[in-house]
Amino acid sequence: MDSVYFSTAFWSLMPISELRGAIPLAMASGWPWWQAWLWCVGINALVGPVAYTFLATAHRILYRWSFYAGLFDRLVERARLKVHDKIEKYGYVGITLFVAIPLPITGAWTGVLGSWILGLSRRKTMLAVIVGVMISGTIVTLIVALGLQGLSIFTKHVS
Numbered sequence: 001m002d003s004v005y006f007s008t009a010f011w012s013l014m015p016i017s018e019l020r021g022a023i024p025l026a027m028a029s030g031w032p033w034w035q036a037w038l039w040c041v042g043i044n045a046l047v048g049p050v051a052y053t054f055l056a057t058a059h060r061i062l063y064r065w066s067f068y069a070g071l072f073d074r075l076v077e078r079a080r081l082k083v084h085d086k087i088e089k090y091g092y093v094g095i096t097l098f099v100a101i102p103l104p105i106t107g108a109w110t111g112v113l114g115s116w117i118l119g120l121s122r123r124k125t126m127l128a129v130i131v132g133v134m135i136s137g138t139i140v141t142l143i144v145a146l147g148l149q150g151l152s153i154f155t156k157h158v159s
Helices: 002-013 018-028 033-044 047-056 058-062 066-090 092-100 108-117 122-154
Strands: none
Touching (some): 018 033, 033 122, 058 066, 108 122
């Protein structure tokens, strides 16, 4: 059971998977939906403080290396392009909605990075990201709990 806690925590924190990977893993391991939601959403909500701590410390040191600087600058530009319009139009609600959509390249990491790039309030961003993570976790949990039949609500059926 400890390995499932570790695995789901790991996947909850990874930018590539976040809740899209962690909640299905937890539920496939036999966790009830509410336990999977609480654990994975709680861990994913830590992305904000982790990301801000990284950007304030290790990033400044690593940015001196040209390989890291080039990679980070490309990542920053992609994140800025993804979140800029939504934030300009909807403000912090835009961050919440961006994080809430459980699709690749959306999520807590990109939301925090985009907010940091645009110089937005750290406290308001954290709140927006946490609410977005809760919504995303609910969507993923519902889809997994409903199974493949649940996915059919998103597809058009042709007779």
